[in-house]
């Protein structure tokens with residue numbers, strides 16, 4: 355439709371062509387932005403006709419970016435029905451098909467990989483770009499591909515903050531401090547913000563409160579009850595709000611003193 359508009363107006367005024375094509379670019383980008391939900395397509399390629407296609411399952415693949423722009427990893431488990439001979443993992447920019455690049459495969463059990471999961475690493479991705487990932491499971495009698503489309507912005511999820519420490523300031527205030535996740539490599543260019551969760555039990559009921567977001571890596575928390583135990587956790591999120599907050603950090607408990615010791 356954009357192309358038609360351009361050709362209709364191009365003879366009338368060059369300026370208008372520019373305006374229309376700019377709108378087309380913006381329109382195309384807006385459309386791309388809507389196409390972020392992962393889609394799964396399972397198909398059996400070259401299946402012998404006597405083999406039901408579900409005998410060749412495609413893996414179910416999840417992708418996460420734990421450091422913008424160069425740490426995106428996709429992972430999947432072997433399909434339960436049958437173990438493939440091997441996998442072929444490739445990715446491409448939706449606009450630049452059919453130029454595909456290999457997604458670097460890391461087999462289960464390799465150092466730093468979760469048990470039983472295959473991983474593949476997509477070295478450097480661009481923002482505002484739609485990618486197509488193709489993970490093909492190759493079986494003796496055929497193959498089956500999982501296709502998903504994503505933008506890096508939507509799959510950003512840092513690792514949790516590290517070294518969370520809680521110390522008493524006075525009988526009702528604590529100071530919470532933490533370090534950014536060390537895996538988030540470019541914190542100067544892509545800063546993080548943090549959210550704080552603290553929980554306590556009151557008359558047998560679990561209560562909680564959220565604080566933040568903070569750009570700094572420490573905060574006082576006041577208005578706490580003397581003698582009560584509180585559990586603190588922190589999560590990290592890209593400061594522009596891209597993607598998701600990390601998992602909560604490992605809980606740290608502190609019990610506020612019952613008595614204040616004044617001098």
Ligand SMILES: *[C@@H]1O[C@H](CO)[C@@H](O)[C@H](O)[C@H]1NC(C)=O
Nearest residue numbers: 399442444488489490499501
């Ligand atoms: C996915 O990859 C497989 C193996 O390289 C290939 O045969 C298949 O055509 C690809 N599918 C698409 C839709 O690109």
Ligand SMILES: *[C@@H]1O[C@H](CO)[C@@H](O)[C@H](O)[C@H]1NC(C)=O
Nearest residue numbers: 553554555583584585606607
């Ligand atoms: C930490 O505090 C929370 C909330 O009061 C409590 O549920 C949890 O059992 C505590 N954990 C430990 C190890 O004391």
